[in-house]
Amino acid sequence: MLALLDELETKEEQRANWFRMAQKLGEDLDTAERLIAELDQRLIEYAGIATREARRVAELEARKVNLSKLSVGEVMHMTGFSRDYAEGWCAGNDNAIHEIRTAGIKVKES
Missing domain, CATH: 1.20.5 (Single alpha-helices involved in coiled-coils or other helix-helix interfaces)
Structure with missing residues (x-):
């Protein structure tokens, strides 16, 4: 038990x-x-x-980035600065466009 x-x-x-x-x-x-x-x-x-x-x-x-694609003459006329300045501006603008495109961003040139 x-x-x-x-x-x-x-x-x-x-x-x-x-x-x-x-x-x-x-x-x-x-x-x-x-x-x-x-x-x-x-x-x-x-x-x-x-x-x-x-x-x-x-x-x-x-979207596209808008950058002006101006000639040396147009830059000289717009700014009133020298040819050297205008050529530098155009070269810088071209470089910027190239680098922006290289980064994969679309550029609309006007």
Whole structure:
């Protein structure tokens, strides 16, 4: 009879341990589900930001930079400065156009 009572007590302790373990796992699951919901919300926000920024990049890539392509004579006439100045301005402008295009930006020359 004592053996049966000892066995019953052991089984009740095991059941209580299993119950505590199940409760702890349930709490851990609740915590994990809350964290997943939080992370899902952040993911949705970040996806929205990425989409908006991708649209902005596409808009910027579609635009063209307007740079005047003037002759030395036109620069001399507009500024009233010397030929050397006008040639330097035109060379600098040509270099700027080249570097901007090299960077992948479209240039609309006027």
